[in-house]
Amino acid sequence: MPALGMAQDTGLIVAWHKSEGDAVKTGDVLFEVETDKATMEVEAQADGFLNGLRARAGEEVPVGNVIAEIGAEAGVPEAASAAAPSPELPEGASVIMPALGMAQDSGRIVSWHKGLGEAVAASDILFEVETDKATMEVEAGTEGFVAALLAEAGEEAPLGAPIAIISPEAPSNPVQLSQSSAASAARAEVAPANEPAVKPAEVAKPAPKAPAAPRTDGRILASPKARRLGLEQGLDLSRLVDAGHPQPFHVADLEFLKSLPATAPQGMTAQSRRLTAELAQDGFADFEGWAAETAGLDDANALLAGLAASSLKGGDAIVAVEAAGRSLRYAIAGGLGDVAHAETDVLPDILLRDLRMSRVTTVDLGAEACPVLTLTRSGPGLLITLECAADHLTASESVSLLSEFAGRVEQPLRHLL
Template structure:
């Protein structure tokens, strides 16, 4: 079955992109990760990569065309049959028909489901952070959206009033579909409904926009689920990844709170900022055993999907004349995570490298990413080794008078390993450091200082 190539949202406030150039021709063979086209927004020009192997076919937008986010621009087919030339782009009107005209929606700016990843075709509404009718300022967080790779907040790109909410929690919404309306004036009657309650013509339009997608499941979906329970559902121990909003993860890391304790107590995921009050109120677990004498080393590990970090490095390579190397870039994120974990405000020195002797640098998180910080003579607070380009999977030193962090890679997964002595770095700070770095690498654009 052919795979759709859609116009991605390269920024939260983006509603369209201009195709600068096609880097593959119809009928060309492509591999996952190959650059397909260059897309220009009002902020940057980036390459969009193929998410599947196959042949570029059915190119639907020519170079220079302005394409709405979420619209199909080409297909990746299993064979080269059916490939053709790109049609001339149709003229696009800025004030096109509203998809819910029959639903008597308030007039205003439409908020669409953004594409938070190159291969994403839908997003799940986790929670609305504003209610229908509330005033919003530009930059306010409107809702949380979950994809198969991350949970992120979507911000308002203009001020006004949230006049209509068109998708409820747990609705799975196609990229590009309207999920809210921000009006300039306070609405007399705010609208709030689930995606399944949209008028039939609007649902039909969404279905025809994705001909190869499964039939719309919204019409069969029952009413939105009941509110999240306030108490624990079960006492089962957590398994797998902890789901939480980026803001909740950041605040928990800053305060040294372990979100796994909420999951272990049976509270439902994903966790939000309000759940941190519950976490603070949980009874403290038994005090950990005293740190072993003799400099024994403890190791804290984490694994994350590398897609967002890879996309960020690709963007950085196009945005700067001299893109930084892996150790320096990782040192910048590690320094930010360590500064937050320790509450450090002064100079922070990190020694970073690969297999050779690491080079010390001051305040890598505060320097521009396009410039490598000057070498430092100060003693490092952290040694970081970027082993992503080697076959090594982990390093556990015999002693750790200075915490040592290694980053390894296996396929599309990055693994973080922090070896530390509790006397040099307390366990709560070590946990916060690893959790904070994992968050930054999972969502690099949201954690730049």
């Protein structure tokens, strides 16, 4: 069970897209998982056959627990073929490989700051982890003693995999394992090879992907990865709609899209939306000065990003801000509640262009890879323009986003209170 967020403890399996014994390829969608923040598709990380399903649709599974295996042969879980008995893991709270980025699959242990048997506080630095974007220190998260280290310095561990165990009492037999040995031990503890937690017959086969009725709102349903790869490769997902291909679209459907006869040059879908809102006064200018003087918030771009994110349902988003020749990305949680810098190569949920200091008064640049909000001068007030592709936001979602953002820019303090 992967970790889809920093504070996630469990995940609810919504549906399986593959059945016991099915052949799978890297990138195939295995199942959908739901947390309190979002529902996401989880893809296979290797080629092979799906074996040893240990959780049904509708079950809540702790992060880091093994829920299935991908083996070289159908019906032969890796745990069943293990030659040597796995060491028994001590009891305690598991420390998992955390999610430090949106596109992270694994992390490399740089070094351990605590050794076996050492006492730790919840705020103590336990280890350093490196991804392809950054190196960060990770805290223990719980108080106790280091009872097991399940990965060695220099090893890669998958996102959500247990890499340490902290027990409430000093361990009599602390365990040090490599990541491969730890994975075998975890499989053995979750479900012994001779007692699978869920028999193949008990796992409901997923319903075949039936053709869906054409949508009338112009929106295209696609997984985040399929949408991102489509944008990167210049593929127009609307051609799948025209071909009658069933939605939602996944990565595997892109191959079918590439096989379609070439017609017009592929690129962004032709349908786009453009809405404008006019504000009589620029309420953000006064708020910007107040925030810097009273609250010590002197990053105007971060404030704008927070207002844009809070205009979305949930208030969690990656917002890119382009202003004064600079481009910055912010990771927003809960609107203005938690604002931090994000990785620069992550596709944002919203692009915000602040042209208040330029001579540009109106914009009509067309849809881009994500919805774009642009601020321009209009006398003593502001003009806010929203441009997006039709498959990014429905008509009602577009109106809601622009209305919410315009209201927050016009009266920022009112929305904070």
